[in-house]
Amino acid sequence: MNAIEFRESFRKFLKNDERYKKFVAIINRGRDSRLLFWQERAIEQFCEKHALKIPSFVVLQEIFSVCELHGNTLEYGKVKVFCGHVDYSPDYTKACAKLFPNSYMSSVNGPEEMYGENYGIRFCKACREAEQQWRDEHAWQG
Ligand SMILES: [Zn+2]
Structure with a gap:
């Protein structure tokens, strides 16, 4: 799964665009370099479903390095x-x-x-x- 596929299937997995946008916003502009509890849970469940290794925060930052509003790469x-x-x-x-x-x-x-x-x-x-x-x-x- 490449970054774009990861992002798109994760977006579908969350089933909620507002939640997805919040997820991306927190990764890009959150105060700490880590996920919030609900984000961790969502990523864990997503990775489990797709039999993926859970990416590190740095890798997640790369994957979700898009504008939550415009969708283009930062x-x-x-x-x-x-x-x-x-x-x-x-x-x-x-x-x-x-x-x-x-x-x-x-x-x-x-x-x-x-x-x-x-x-x-x-x-x-x-x-x-x-x-x-x-x-x-x-x-x-x-
Ligand atoms: Zn933008």
Whole structure:
């Protein structure tokens, strides 16, 4: 089973698109580098059904490296780590979650020792286009 087959049959296995999207979102943007309990259970059951070895988190990250909104493969990029905490407006935060969850256009908030450095991220091209459009419409400079 290759990554695409794995993803597609897992999506069908979950029988719920919202759940699948949440699964992908947590793998891509979760705070810890591990699965949540329900995700672990789902992967275990899926692997058992297909007689597969349970992939490590790193492998799962590769398999599910897609935008949960647009479905395309995430690309590697770098953004500068922002000094201090960026205070995004509620409008922006809402739009981001809904329209461009994997944009990573702006600098990211990071730990102090990383200020000014470039941080490897994965982004979705379609998300970036959506963010640019949103920024243009809202005259927003971030
Ligand atoms: Zn996207």
